[in-house]
Amino acid sequence: MRIASLLPAATEIVGALGLADDLVAVTFECDRPEGIRATRPVVVDTALPAGLTPGEIDRIVRERAARDLPQYDLDREALRDAAPDLVLTQDLCRVCALPASTVADALDALDLDATVLTVDPHTLDEVLDAIAGVATAAGAPDAGTVLLETLQDRLATVDRAVAGMPRPRVLALEWVDPPFLPGHWVPAMVRRAGGEPIAGIDGGRSVATTWEQIAEDQDPDLVLVAPCGFGLADAVAQASAVRGQLPNTPIVAVDSASYVVRAGPRLVDGIEAIAHALHPDAVPAPPPGRITVLS
Structure with missing residues (x-):
């Protein structure tokens, strides 16, 4: 399966599932698996200038939002060339990543027949559910089960360590x-x-x-x-x-x-x-x- 991940968290999930070789497009923020950004087409970049302070970022993000300007740029031609079967995106936060509506419009315009999975967890439990969802969509549900069991075991270890403290x-x-x-x-x-x-x-x-x-x-x-x-x-x-x-x-x-x-x-x-x-x-x-x- 050819996977375009337009969300750094989703890229990381794909890598943790052992499916890094299936990635055909990523974002400028994708840094896990290590080196993935250097070996895959980067189809999403930030629309903000580099080197801003937190206060400047807040001001510019608010100004762009008020003018209905995007916070991210999507390279439609690079996405078309990647020819993904599965596109991973989000609608959780327009400041944090490219919104799903932009992706859907691009796929329609490019006439790409790809499955789109929107990854929108709001809670810790939903993050774990999202990992399972990506695994299923990518055709690797067993790998998802193994990964989730490992994560749940580690969380249980922390729970035991801090119990009663x-x-x-x-x-x-x-x-x-x-x-x-x-x-x-x-x-x-x-x-x-x-x-x-x-x-x-x-x-x-x-x-x-x-x-x-x-x-x-x-x-x-x-x-x-x-x-x-x-x-x-x-x-x-x-x-x-x-x-x-x-x-x-x-x-x-x-x-x-x-x-x-x-x-x-x-x-x-x-x-x-x-x-x-x-x-x-x-x-x-x-x-x-x-x-x-x-x-």
């Missing part, structure tokens, strides 16, 4: 300028890691707030800085803004792009890493590069 109050931030409280599966990740999320909406969208509102309403034991789309080095750098607002609260920075906001198998890696940050005596340390505990 004190649960610190965790303020997770998906953006710092302006601050955004988390939605979707992020509160559940904190909960599974042995913490108590004190803001955010399970299964809902992330919401903007203000530092004044945070200072008035929240009293966290720890702040998890997980800026959407950014790796660990950028999360550490952006944590300085949080330090200025909450000077007496411990801060943990996390590679959010890989382990928090991408709805794929590595969410379990993220839960394990956060669990160690919250309960270092109960949960083994993750490999380097996933989290940094700031003094």
Whole structure:
């Protein structure tokens, strides 16, 4: 089967299922399996300029949304040349990835007869269901079963490790300028890691707030800085803004792009890493590069 993945999480799922050789098109953000972006046509790119600060990104995204401009560019000719049998896309967030409606319009215009699977999980359980859905659509349900059993076993190990432990109050931030409280599966990740999320909406969208509102309403034991789309080095750098607002609260920075906001198998890696940050005596340390505990 020829698979075009227009969503980094879906690309990662395909790779984890052992189907990387079936990928015929990916996005500019697809970095798992390693090297996939260098060996496959990139058919989706960002419409935003490079090198922007979080505040600038927020402003430009809002301006483009208000003008009904796309946040991503689809290379229709490259997609036609890839001739996929299965296209993996999403409608969860127009800021995070190309929307399914754009893909459907392109397939119609290019007269491509491909199956389209929209991957739109809102909760942690739905992420696991989405993995099974991709496996089935790609013709590999048995590989999906094996992968899910492995992920569920790892989650159960974390559950046992943090059972009965004190649960610190965790303020997770998906953006710092302006601050955004988390939605979707992020509160559940904190909960599974042995913490108590004190803001955010399970299964809902992330919401903007203000530092004044945070200072008035929240009293966290720890702040998890997980800026959407950014790796660990950028999360550490952006944590300085949080330090200025909450000077007496411990801060943990996390590679959010890989382990928090991408709805794929590595969410379990993220839960394990956060669990160690919250309960270092109960949960083994993750490999380097996933989290940094700031003094």
